[in-house]
Amino acid sequence: MTDPALPQGVERREISGTRRLATRGDPVYGEPTDGEWRAWNPQRSKLGAMLASGMDTGLEGGETERVLYLGAASGTTVSHVADFAGPTYAVEFAPRPTRDLLSVVDSRPRLFPLLKDARKPETYAHVVEADVDVIVQDVATRGQARVALENRRFLADDGRLLLAIKARSEDVTRDPDDVFADVLADLEGGDESEGGYEVLETQRLDEYHVDHLGVVARPR
Amino acid sequence: MTDTDGWFADATRDDEEGLAAAVREGSATEPRDWPREAVEAGFAADEDEYYDTLHAATTAATHAAVTELEQADDRQLVHAVRAMDDCRRTANELAERLAEWAGTVDSEAASGIEYARDLAASGRLEGEPGAKPITSLAARVVDLADEADDLREYVERQTPAAAPNLAALAGPVLAARLISLAGGLESLAKKPSGTVQVLGAEDALFAHLRGHASSPKHGIIYTHDAVRGTRSEDRGSASRALAGKLSIAARVDHYSGDYRPELEAELVERIETIQARAEGGGGDDAETGGETDD
Ligand SMILES: C[S@@+](CC[C@H](N)C(=O)[O-])C[C@H]1O[C@@H](n2cnc3c(N)ncnc32)[C@H](O)[C@@H]1O
Numbered sequence: 226m227t228d229p230a231l232p233q234g235v236e237r238r239e240i241s242g243t244r245r246l247a248t249r250g251d252p253v254y255g256e257p258t259d260g261e262w263r264a265w266n267p268q269r270s271k272l273g274a275m276l277a278s279g280m281d282t283g284l285e286g287g288e289t290e291r292v293l294y295l296g297a298a299s300g301t302t303v304s305h306v307a308d309f310a311g312p313t314y315a316v317e318f319a320p321r322p323t324r325d326l327l328s329v330v331d332s333r334p335r336l337f338p339l340l341k342d343a344r345k346p347e348t349y350a351h352v353v354e355a356d357v358d359v360i361v362q363d364v365a366t367r368g369q370a371r372v373a374l375e376n377r378r379f380l381a382d383d384g385r386l387l388l389a390i391k392a393r394s395e396d397v398t399r400d401p402d403d404v405f406a407d408v409l410a411d412l413e414g415g416d417e418s419e420g421g422y423e424v425l426e427t428q429r430l431d432e433y434h435v436d437h438l439g440v441v442a443r444p445r
Numbered sequence: 446m447t448d449t450d451g452w453f454a455d456a457t458r459d460d461e462e463g464l465a466a467a468v469r470e471g472s473a474t475e476p477r478d479w480p481r482e483a484v485e486a487g488f489a490a491d492e493d494e495y496y497d498t499l500h501a502a503t504t505a506a507t508h509a510a511v512t513e514l515e516q517a518d519d520r521q522l523v524h525a526v527r528a529m530d531d532c533r534r535t536a537n538e539l540a541e542r543l544a545e546w547a548g549t550v551d552s553e554a555a556s557g558i559e560y561a562r563d564l565a566a567s568g569r570l571e572g573e574p575g576a577k578p579i580t581s582l583a584a585r586v587v588d589l590a591d592e593a594d595d596l597r598e599y600v601e602r603q604t605p606a607a608a609p610n611l612a613a614l615a616g617p618v619l620a621a622r623l624i625s626l627a628g629g630l631e632s633l634a635k636k637p638s639g640t641v642q643v644l645g646a647e648d649a650l651f652a653h654l655r656g657h658a659s660s661p662k663h664g665i666i667y668t669h670d671a672v673r674g675t676r677s678e679d680r681g682s683a684s685r686a687l688a689g690k691l692s693i694a695a696r697v698d699h700y701s702g703d704y705r706p707e708l709e710a711e712l713v714e715r716i717e718t719i720q721a722r723a724e725g726g727g728g729d730d731a732e733t734g735g736e737t738d739d
Binding site (some may be wrong): 229299308313318319320321322323324326327329330331334336338339340347348350351352353354356366367373378393394396397398438 | 449450451467468471472473474475476477478479480494497499504506507508510511514515595606609619655663695698701703704705707711714
């Protein structure tokens with residue numbers, strides 16, 4: 226397996242006797258640390274799993290990289306993103322995890338929490354800037370392709386969509402492979418006005434997350 | 446603010462409240478290069494200052510929104526759903542009283558809210574003895590029924606915010622009733638599913654304990670389609686399965702607040718399996734084969 230370069234600010238480091246992905250920042254979820262580095266647990270993070278399994282995410286890192294994160298929950302993954310990237314917009318619509326997200330945001334001045342519904346981008350398009358470099362999406366809800374298509378308006382033409390598809394969120398009774406095929410077809414289709422995505426790479430994340438597919442795509 | 450303005454359009458940088466409100470309530474059809482526009486408009490000196498202000502405004506807005514939604518949660522719901530039931534019950538009781546009274550002068554008198562609505566609107570008892578107080582009572586019945594409807598709407602709007610999974614599985618009103626019967630979301634989350642199964646059946650339970658009746662299989666959850674739509678031999682299993690899923694939903698709502706659509710799908714699947722027993726005896730259904738029914 227060739228290992229595409231990790232984004233600047235993400236390293237494989239030995240922490241508590243194991244080599245792990247790590248970023249620099251305040252610990253968030255009880256992860257082991259080493260000095261200012263904190264381990265990024267791919268079992269708890271789909272983006273972490275995509276990086277750990279060597280997917281070419283196109284992430285560069287650095288303070289000019291702008292990210293829109295959909296489905297931030299209590300901030301496990303988005304905290305790592307804010308550690309290595311620049312301005313990061315974190316959208317989550319459930320109040321309880323968002324309460325925890327607020328403490329993650331305290332020590333991260335370029336992480337912006339938004340209690341909004343990712344299916345309604347008009348409710349945050351007055352806040353989130355145009356042409357972000359990356360959209361990370363982990364909403365685990367029915368209609369995952371639609372969420373990605375609706376939010377395409379935020380993404381730069383050469384930007385990347387990093388999507389984790391959870392099969393069971395679409396339909397618990399169907400074979401995950403069929404569900405993935407449908408979601409990917411919807412992504413590539415898109416609707417006239419929105420345009421779709423071109424899928425660059427997919428990989429099952431089962432080693433870390435059962436019945437999840439990691440997807441790297443770019444606007445078409 | 447219009448549909449093409451950024452969140453910073455109508456306030457100055459020191460107007461923290463105004464900015465937080467704009468983040469919460471504003472909208473735009475398309476995003477734009479807000480950092481650059483804000484600097485050009487003189488809102489912020491440079492991008493750094495812009496992002497610092499954005500951080501403060503989004504944090505304040507999100508904090509306020511979360512607090513509001515959390516307060517709108519279980520305690521408010523408990524009162525609202527109880528008030529709704531009180532209004533409904535009182536409206537029905539008064540409608541019966543009204544029917545008796547109006548029956549003395551109106552040959553078409555009937556019990557029920559619809560009759561009260563009709564009487565209050567038409568004023569057709571005019572000239573009859575007691576017309577004035579009877580019509581006025583009818584108007585009060587209508588008001589109470591309308592109040593119950595408004596409260597129901599409130600419950601339907603608030604329950605999904607307070608308990609998204611429970612609302613999805615039980616429907617918002619039944620979800621609110623379960624929270625109310627348990628005395629709050631936290632205590633519902635801590636109850637074993639066997640208790641959830643008989644919540645609201647306390648009267649029946651006490652009758653059983655005193656030796657008057659058979660053990661109740663289900664409490665208020667009997668109003669759920671999963672139980673009502675199942676033939677009576679299998680209702681025990683259906684209500685046990687439903688109570689199990691509702692308990693999980695209440696725990697997820699209380700402890701994490703994430704919405705997990707798969708819970709609903711799992712419930713549907715489980716109930717379909719139970720209902721399928723009616724046809725062909727469910728011989729092909731290994732999962733439920735070992736289960737013992739009451
Ligand atoms: C699997 S969790 C995300 C975990 C998170 N990405 C992490 O790795 O730390 C999915 C989240 O998406 C949120 N979600 C689901 N539908 C959403 C929507 N329409 N808008 C915003 N958030 C949504 C859920 O509330 C939940 O917190």
